[in-house]
Amino acid sequence: MEFLDYAFMQRALIAAALVGVTAPAIGIYLVQRRQALMGDGIGHVALTGVGLGFLLQSNPVWVATAVSVAGAVAMELIRWYGKTRGDIALAMLFYGGMAGGVMLTSLAPNGSNANLETYLFGSITTVSPSDITTMCLLAGFVVLVTVGLRRQLFAVSQDEEFARVTGLPVRLLNLLVAVTAALTVTVAMRVVGLLLVSALMVIPVAAAQQVTRSFLVTFVSAIAIGVTVTLSGTVTSYYVDVPSGATIVLITIGLFVVLTALATPLARKRARKAAAERERCTLEVEVPTARGASEEVPA
Template sequence: MLELLDYPFMRMALVAALFTGLTAPAIGTYLVQRRLSLLGDGLGHVALTGVALGLLTNVAPLVTAVVVAVLGAILVEALRAWSKTPGDVVLALLFYGGIAGGVLLAGLAGESGAALNSYLFGSIVTISESDLWLVAALGVVVLVLAVGLRPQLFAVCQDEAHARVSGLPVRFYSILIAVLAAVTITVAMRTVGLLLVSALMVVPVATAQQLTRSFRSTHVAAMGLGLLAAVSGVVVSYEVDTQPGPTIVLLALASFLVAALLRTGVLLVRGRRTPEVADA
């Protein structure tokens, strides 16, 4: 297994997986708390437009994806705050507009759908050194803000009205969460792909919720589970020759099933013991 470290592209893939595994659940925990689990999917489609824009303008697709995804995130919060458009409709607009814009711009750039495949489903083993540096820098920013501002972001996600009364700039923190989600999607774009990144933002959080009780412990556990799934997925994909993105997501889903079964088993055992104690 250690032989994979002999290859520079695998070392870069593991570093990218490390940042992806940590950042996706770090911000995904807040999205789940706000019941915006599908926001990652919507912003992923918007980021696809950014990728296609990069192909059209000969600018690094990772850079244009960050810019377009962040603008999309700000637009989402603006629509949620100042329009009467329901949240699910806003997400639908992102889905349709993002994918349509990406395909249209890719066509104008003379690129086929195959050119977008590595961004849709991930291509971690082809990540360049410059991409890795950008992923690392963006990942550090997301982690510092997501962890350092945990009390404020949790307050906004838990109860906006109470947070506003407490003096917190709710609108600013809401936009910050959306922007961090957009940045996280571009960080994970080359690892698990735009179509699968939302799974890594949600599934480790859902798994952690099976095992923890407080928000803080859920946040930390989700980041650990995401890291484990991402790094293990790269290793397994190397050993069995599969695509890293789907492998990472399937491992994350497998961990959720195990956690859910364990929790169900514990609840069943407690349920059987309770009547015995009462009879005694």
């Protein structure tokens, strides 16, 4: 446990835990809406913000936050009004964001695309004390929204049309999800990087739902998985000297595979039991008229 003596490792672990909580917390609503890749899109757009931060020589985290929030709101507007051409518009937004980031960074006075790599793949050990303050504030907002409004967000993500007819402010809630996802991307940017951030929004949720039956339990388990993998990934990268982002994502995928392997026999057993029950009912009801009855042509 000697790694706890280093201030940079303490900051790294705090940052890792914040990401472990926030990414699955908002990711579960994206998965529920079947928009698992939205986080990836926001990550691409955030890159333009990072580039802009370099160019203006201000804190890239804040500029990236502003740009990714704007990008997420744009995506939500495209979803409302875009209809059939919506996916093309989204593709342009994603790749435009990526290209813009690379272009702006190379135009920056002391910028080179080597600086970008910190943001593309994460560099958890370079997190500064002021970064931690920023991340805590953003993470606090994410938790407040995803926990405080969980029933409303659940309803909107489960069946949007029905939610509108119950009188919920659906557009406002959708925008809130988009903004919250954007903030999560910038929280996670330094830990796993913009290209891998979506993995932490989606895979812990996918892993949890291999063994869960309710939304609440899935929510709590996904966060538990998220914190476990970000902390263990950060510690592993300290000892083995490998990039933290890649380590965290590979551990998450490993956990998904293990949980799936454990859950499959369980699900089969449940299915067999259900099938056996159905068979019993059928036998009781249909034995007297067995066979032939259904084949007979009514006179």
